[in-house]
Amino acid sequence: MAENSSNNIKEFWAELPRVDEDFLGSIRDWKNIQIAADDETIWLKGFTEEQSQASEIHQLPNFLLYELRDGLLFKKEALVPSKKVRTGLLWSPIDKALKLTFPAFNNNYFGINEKVQIRLKESNEERPVIALLCNMNEIKDIIAALPKFRLEKIEWTLIDDHAFFIGIPLLSLPGKTYWVKDGHLLPSGFDFEFKNLSIFLQQKYNKESDGWLLWDENGNYLSIRKTDFRPLSVSSFRLTEKSREWN
Numbered sequence: 633m634a635e636n637s638s639n640n641i642k643e644f645w646a647e648l649p650r651v652d653e654d655f656l657g658s659i660r661d662w663k664n665i666q667i668a669a670d671d672e673t674i675w676l677k678g679f680t681e682e683q684s685q686a687s688e689i690h691q692l693p694n695f696l697l698y699e700l701r702d703g704l705l706f707k708k709e710a711l712v713p714s715k716k717v718r719t720g721l722l723w724s725p726i727d728k729a730l731k732l733t734f735p736a737f738n739n740n741y742f743g744i745n746e747k748v749q750i751r752l753k754e755s756n757e758e759r760p761v762i763a764l765l766c767n768m769n770e771i772k773d774i775i776a777a778l779p780k781f782r783l784e785k786i787e788w789t790l791i792d793d794h795a796f797f798i799g800i801p802l803l804s805l806p807g808k809t810y811w812v813k814d815g816h817l818l819p820s821g822f823d824f825e826f827k828n829l830s831i832f833l834q835q836k837y838n839k840e841s842d843g844w845l846l847w848d849e850n851g852n853y854l855s856i857r858k859t860d861f862r863p864l865s866v867s868s869f870r871l872t873e874k875s876r877e878w879n
Contacts, residue, residue, distance in 0.1 A: 644679035645698045645705055645717070646689070655692050657860030660730035661790040662875040667729050668721035675718055676726065686871055688862055727875075750833070751851050755823040759811040763798040763846075766807035768873070771795065774805060775869045787861035790872060791854070796846075798861065810846070817846045 648655075653674050659665065662683060668675045679689075679697075689695055698705035704713035768790075786799035797803060798817075810817040814830040824830055833845065843857040862868055 642681055642684075643677070643700045644681070644684045645700050646676045646679065646695060647673050647698075648692060648695045650674055652693050652695075654857055654859045656726070656730060657789065657857055658692070658862040659688050660726050660860070661872045663725060663727045664875055665726040666723040667726045668723045670718065670721065673718075675721055677723070683871060686867065687865075688868060688871070750829065750853075751825040752818065752822040752847060752849055753825045754821055757823070759820070760800075761802060761809040761820055762800060762812045763796065763810040763817050764802050764805060764807045765791070765810070766795050766797070766805050768793050768795050768876070771805050771807075772869070772873055776866055778803070778866070780865070783864045783866070786864040788864045788869075789856065789860045789862070791856075793876075795869075796856075797864065798844075799864075815844060817844050819847065819849050822847075822849055 650669060650672055653669075656667075656674070656676075662679075664680065665676055665678045665683075677700075683689065684697060689697065696707070698707060698714065700706075700717065701713070703717050705715050705717060706713050782803065785801070786797050786803060788795055788797045790796070794807075797805075802809070809820040811820055812818075813823070815834045816824075816830060818824075842859075843855055846854045846856055
């Protein structure tokens with residue numbers, strides 16, 4: 633954290649090992665944060681005081697938060713600095729460096745001899761839904777008014793300007809719903825044209841079962857790590873909504 637004596641604004645820095653980089657997906661939509669890396673460490677700067685107290689960062693493994701004072705990094709409430717500021721780093725906005733976005737083109741050949749195109753087709757089978765994609769602007773007032781117990785079993789992440797929720801029972805919000813099949817998240821009312829490809833695709837592209845393959849009706853997919861999700865709360869949603877104003 634750094635402090636500006638003219639307006640008493642503190643600036644916060646943080647570090648974590650590069651091996652834990654995947655866990656940063658839960659804060660990648662905080663657009664005011666800058667990210668850089670050296671050989672072994674991920675560096676972050678620009679946290680607001682509210683963000684420095686948020687559960688999202690304190691749940692990250694091996695995450696160290698500092699206050700920046702006069703070019704030195706101090707751990708919280710420490711009187712003695714831990715280290716000097718790291719210089720010579722190439723900084724990028726975290727939302728650009730770690731952004732999740734749907735592909736703008738059909739990206740569904742999966743390298744299977746470049747001949748088998750993966751398609752989805754409409755299905756009449758009713759299946760329970762587990763995920764929901766919503767426009768942020770359409771739901772921000774609704775989320776703010778929901779009681780805490782309605783949010784407790786839901787996790788969420790940001791995809792472009794949409795909130796993506798996963799968990800049961802799903803919230804009653806306007807948006808597109810998805811069901812799960814072998815680790816794939818498919819739009820409600822759709823299934824793979826060739827159903828026996830489902831497990832093969834998971835084994836090939838999600839071998840560690842550490843994420844989801846999210847599909848749209850046109851056969852485009854997006855790989856999402858499970859570490860990109862965070863527990864849903866009014867405060868986590870508000871912090872993300874605030875950070876969108878930084879653009």
